Amino acid sequence: MTLARRAFLRGAAAAGVGAGLSGLAGSAAAEDAAGAVPFHGPRQAAVLAEPARHSVVAAFDVIAQDRTELTELLRALTDRARFLTSGGPPAALGITGPPADSGVLGPEVPGGALSVLVGAGATLFDERFGLAARKPPKLKPMPTFPDDALDPQWCHGDLSLVLNCAEPDTALHALRDIARATRGGMQLRWKIDGFSSPPRPSGTPRNLLGFKDGTANPEPAERDRLVWTGDGGSYQVIRLIRMLVEFWDRVSLAEQENMIGRRRDTGAPLDGEAESDAPRYGQDPVGTVVPLTSHIRLANPRTAQTDGERILRRSVNYDRGVDSNGNLDMGLVFTCYQRDLERQFETVQGRLAGEPLTDYVSPFGGGYFHLFPGVTDPADHYGRALLG
Incomplete structure (x- = not known):
């Protein structure tokens, strides 16, 4: 079971890296688009963004079995968030497997249409991963x-995820993408859809x-x-x-x-x-x-x-x-x-x-x-x- 889960996470991470690099190359100015929130930086800049028209707020339970799997999970989550916020064409995975993207947003993911926030709950620092001494004070x-x-x-939950965007299908697409890419490492505990009026x-x-x-x-x-x-x-x-x-x-x-x-x-x-x-x-x-x-x-x-x-x-x-x-x-x-x-x-x-x-x-x-x-x-x- 552990080997299968690790293989799945490694595959998801590899696909995420390919898609993320493709998106960055295909839309070099995506992070500078009007209203876009930069993904890279010393802080998660989406904290400072005004409430978006649509959002998903969710918490996940981590089912990774050890610290190595947790690391692979967080890499996969980062790769998907990077690609989904920067945009671009999904990775080409060939004709024998399932498509790399649900297609909800069309053949190419729009750049700058989404912002992502990721946090850790207190339970992530229990005995499972040896992180108790590193828990934020x-x-x-x-x-x-x-x-x-x-x-x-x-x-509660081990991880929190906040997705903010202008259209409801963008949030739906992002949640599906992230859930699929991290299925071997975390699963939804609860989620709620939000909206903000003009x-x-x-x-x-x-x-x-x-x-x-x-x-x-x-x-x-x-x-x-x-x-x-x-x-x-x-x-x-x-x-x-x-x-x-x-x-x-x-x-x-x-x-x-x-x-x-x-x-x-x-x-x-x-x-x-x-x-x-x-x-x-x-x-x-x-x-x-x-x-x-x-x-x-x-x-x-x-x-x-x-x-x-x-x-x-x-x-x-x-x-x-x-x-x-x-x-x-x-x-x-x-x-x-x-x-x-x-x-x-x-x-x-x-x-x-x-x-x-x-x-x-x-x-x-x-x-x-x-x-x-x-x-x-x-x-x-x-x-x-x-x-x-």
């Missing part, structure tokens, strides 16, 4: 918070509660101290949050806005005029205008003491249809990035415990992961420094 399994209703089938009428996209989501993210100059870890990675939090929209839609607009702390139409704080206005909490110490229990005030009190607790949010919406009771099953795939899980996300989460909004949202899944440092060049691969 702040990485741990995501705990259950007071207002959670977590389903174990939708939680700004209406302007500014930040809205979530399915109707409010803008992602306002007041850290500015670029602040990201070195708030987002990136010293090795070029970042701690990733994924939270799958169901929104009880039928109940929310029965709440008055004034009550909705007081729970959020912003105007629904403009995204402005309740004491401001525009989405970009900073709320003036110092002039409203008892919460007369922006309630003390509002989401934005609890999440970011805007004090010198809480400045280092901010996170970079990159959330998208999801729609899974109808549940067994006939209720709409939709909500938010909340994703954020930071240097320190406890100091940032968990501290913010502690302030939000019991907020009025918890009556209308129900977190059911997700996990903590640490993004690998970037893939620096064609000879590099995800996790190379980790694996030695």
Whole structure:
């Protein structure tokens, strides 16, 4: 079994290298295309990209049997991600075997149409691969918070994968490609499809509660101290949050806005005029205008003491249809990035415990992961420094 799996991974990696080089040669300027996210670099640059129209957020269980197989898995995953993001014609494998590509996107994979993020969960550092001493210092399994209703089938994972693109078939194509190339080394644990709406009428996209989501993210100059870890990675939090929209839609607009702390139409704080206005909490110490229990005030009190607790949010919406009771099953795939899980996300989460909004949202899944440092060049691969 182990030999067969290793042979499969070696074959997938070899095919990936051929396809990746073909794609790079066939579209030399792919990474410079409008809107494209560079694949190579010291960090995974897709963290900084604005939410795409379509995405897939997934976690995998690693089934590689030892460290050698894990290395082959990560090489294969890197090769496929490199090719899928740079684009080009699939490798020619002859007429006797299955085609190298599903053909969903046509005879040639478009360059610059996809970005990829890959992270490692705490369970990757158990006894299987001898990596316990190399676990990122702040990485741990995501705990259950007071207002959670977590389903174990939708939680955690050895590896995380986030695919972002403009069209749904691009995400579908990439997931199929990666799953096929890595089948001997990892298998899907859970996955959810996401989407982001265009700004209406302007500014930040809205979530399915109707409010803008992602306002007041850290500015670029602040990201070195708030987002990136010293090795070029970042701690990733994924939270799958169901929104009880039928109940929310029965709440008055004034009550909705007081729970959020912003105007629904403009995204402005309740004491401001525009989405970009900073709320003036110092002039409203008892919460007369922006309630003390509002989401934005609890999440970011805007004090010198809480400045280092901010996170970079990159959330998208999801729609899974109808549940067994006939209720709409939709909500938010909340994703954020930071240097320190406890100091940032968990501290913010502690302030939000019991907020009025918890009556209308129900977190059911997700996990903590640490993004690998970037893939620096064609000879590099995800996790190379980790694996030695």
